[in-house]
Amino acid sequence: MNVTLQVDSTPSVSALFLRPWNDGDVEPLVEAYRDPMLRRWTGLSVESIEDAVEWLELQRSGWATGERLSFAVHEDHSGTGEGRLAGNVVMKRTSSSQESAEVGYWTAVHARGRDVAPRALEALTSWAFDTFAVEGLERLDLLHQVDNLASCRVAEKARYGFHQVLPARPPFPRDGHLHIRRADTPA
Structure with a gap:
């Protein structure tokens, strides 16, 4: 699936460009994972070029199966659609139910x-509901550890309402929050 998503800029924020991960993202991915805070919350280890290549293969495999649709997020200061790697967003569809995804x-x-x-x-959410409504997608779940306050703020800003506290279970070593966004959530 060849998908790109553009998030427009405002006077105070740069435009964002989202696209599936590719081989050009190897070195920026290793650089991003040098951050101890990122490693703390993701629980993954991308310390070398080899690790990054393996991680990118996991993303490609996810697109091939439709179970893990992961986008590299780039800041687009020049309007070219390519800029500095700013992050990752992903939708995981691992259950047999097409009603929900994570x-x-x-x-x-x-x-x-x-x-x-x-x-x-927000861009991923809109795309997911638009793209998978025909398959019955009605709800997206967002999970984070209770002590990840920044993720809680992100969830709230993206209109994912707090639903409940979940007991610790892998991959979360501590209790977590479940936030939910429904396809019919008002703007």
């Missing part, structure tokens, strides 16, 4: 605090 995201350290995550998540 979303996730991370941002590179240089992109935090500038509304990159909520704007990219």
Whole structure:
């Protein structure tokens, strides 16, 4: 699936460009994962070119099966559709139910605090509901650990309402929050 999503700029924020991950993202991915905070919340280890290549293969495989639709998020200051890697957004469709899916995201350290995550998540959310409504997608779930306050703010900004506290279970070592966004959530 060849998908690109554009998120327009405003006077205070740069445009964002979302597209499936590609080989050109290997080195920026390794650079992003040097951030200890990113590693803390994602629980993944991308420390080398080899790790990044393996991670990118997982993303490609996810697109091939339709189970993990992951987008590289780039800040687009020049209007070319390519800029500095700012993060990742993903929709995971692993259950047999087509009614719901799970979303996730991370941002590179240089992109935090500038509304990159909520704007990219909003773009992914709109795309997911538009694209998969015909298959019955009605709800997107967002999970994060209770002590990840930044993720809680991102969820709220992207109109994912808090639903409940979930007990710790892999991959979360601590209790978590479940936020939900429904296809009919008002703007």
